[in-house]
Amino acid sequence: MTTHEVTLLPGDGIGPEITAATLRVLEATGVRFAWDAQVGGMAAVDARGTPLPDDTLESIRRTRVALKGPLTTPVGGGFRSVNVALRKEFGLYANVRPAYTILPGRFEAVDLVIVRENLEGLYIGVEHFVQVGDDPRAVAESVAIVTRHGCERIIRHAFEHAVRTGRTKVTIAHKANILKMVSGLFLEVGRAVAAEYAGRVEANDLIIDNTAMQMVIRPEQFDVVVTTNMFGDILSDLAAGLVGGLGLAPGANIGATAAIFEPVHGSAPDIAGKGVANPAAQILAAGMMLEHLGELAAARRVREAVRATIVDDGVRTADLGGTAGTAAFGDAVARRLA
Ligand code: NAI
Ligand code: MG
Numbered sequence: 001m002t003t004h005e006v007t008l009l010p011g012d013g014i015g016p017e018i019t020a021a022t023l024r025v026l027e028a029t030g031v032r033f034a035w036d037a038q039v040g041g042m043a044a045v046d047a048r049g050t051p052l053p054d055d056t057l058e059s060i061r062r063t064r065v066a067l068k069g070p071l072t073t074p075v076g077g078g079f080r081s082v083n084v085a086l087r088k089e090f091g092l093y094a095n096v097r098p099a100y101t102i103l104p105g106r107f108e109a110v111d112l113v114i115v116r117e118n119l120e121g122l123y124i125g126v127e128h129f130v131q132v133g134d135d136p137r138a139v140a141e142s143v144a145i146v147t148r149h150g151c152e153r154i155i156r157h158a159f160e161h162a163v164r165t166g167r168t169k170v171t172i173a174h175k176a177n178i179l180k181m182v183s184g185l186f187l188e189v190g191r192a193v194a195a196e197y198a199g200r201v202e203a204n205d206l207i208i209d210n211t212a213m214q215m216v217i218r219p220e221q222f223d224v225v226v227t228t229n230m231f232g233d234i235l236s237d238l239a240a241g242l243v244g245g246l247g248l249a250p251g252a253n254i255g256a257t258a259a260i261f262e263p264v265h266g267s268a269p270d271i272a273g274k275g276v277a278n279p280a281a282q283i284l285a286a287g288m289m290l291e292h293l294g295e296l297a298a299a300r301r302v303r304e305a306v307r308a309t310i311v312d313d314g315v316r317t318a319d320l321g322g323t324a325g326t327a328a329f330g331d332a333v334a335r336r337l338a
Helices: 015-029 042-048 054-063 082-089 148-165 184-196 208-217 229-242 280-292 296-311 326-337
Strands: 003-009 032-037 065-068 094-100 111-117 121-132 135-145 169-174 202-207 224-227 250-254 259-263
Touching: 003 054, 015 280, 015 296, 015 326, 032 054, 054 065, 065 280, 094 148, 094 229, 094 280, 111 148, 111 229, 121 229, 148 169, 148 184, 148 224, 169 184, 169 208, 169 229, 184 202, 202 208, 208 224, 208 229, 224 229, 250 280, 259 280, 280 296, 280 326, 296 326
Parallel strands: 003 032, 003 065, 065 259, 111 224, 169 202, 169 224
Antiparallel strands: 094 111, 094 250, 121 135, 250 259
16 A cells, blocks of 8 residues: 655644644545654744745655645735745646535535636736835735736646546636736637537636626536636635635645645634634545545545535534534544544
């Protein structure tokens, strides 16, 4: 049996708690891991004086796979977002965020995945103030950079994801009516790639604001949605909200040579250390990692065990209206797997 070497970044705030619960679940799958535990975020600032130590980067360079908890981005002190730095460092161009109904609530059968471009657009943070008269901050300017290569790579990733996972439709979400170049290029490339997949994957395109409304009133129509960085950031939280909130939303950051799996949510300082956070998003992120590592059966079992624990056993954390703590939820999922 293969032993998978994986970099482990438990993260800040609720990170260590949800990571401990996730490791219990992974242990119960029987898949063998050699964890290389590293630090990042505030934990790393405290231990090493920098939010992203070289050892952490070295480890990911070697293992090519990381399971990561949320990292607090220190406010002030000149630190940039560690998450954005990791994406840049390893060229993690695809942010894949599935949202599907576990607990039927407002919607019965949402099952979609947002494929967000992760390296370009407004997110690159090329911005500055312009002084007018004696006001140094009279005008703020930002540059969105979108490349043909970046568009093609992410859109192809979305179509390939559809083919590989048996999904049948890709929606290209854009704002090409207003941003005729920055978003127009994305749409132009999107339509060209879609044509290559004609007959295999259905494709359509929708303007982003309409996409948001459609996703709220009739989310069942979506399968794979591919979009640029900022739109994907917002739309993926919206999608998480449709299916029970951030506690159930996993994500993967994928590049050509490395992949980092993490929950969509942050370090939740308001509930950190209380043992009440929902570890399901982190557990489901670990499930995506199993799939990435080729452990398809274990990935399916983890996904099913989370569903059964919440729905059949009624074991739920506070965010889902229950009383189970973080560790108890993780143990319940692990028992389902045993
Ligand atoms: P957040 O996602 O940490 O929290 C938002 C709300 O959701 C809070 O009320 C929190 O208690 C709740 N929540 C989040 N995860 C939960 C879980 N697993 N179970 C139950 N409730 C949960 O977002 P916020 O407050 O905007 O950010 C806090 C910190 O996290 C910031 O420093 C931010 O930079 C960082 N962050 C890190 C991310 C990452 O590492 N990928 C992503 C988003 C934020
Ligand atoms: Mg976000």
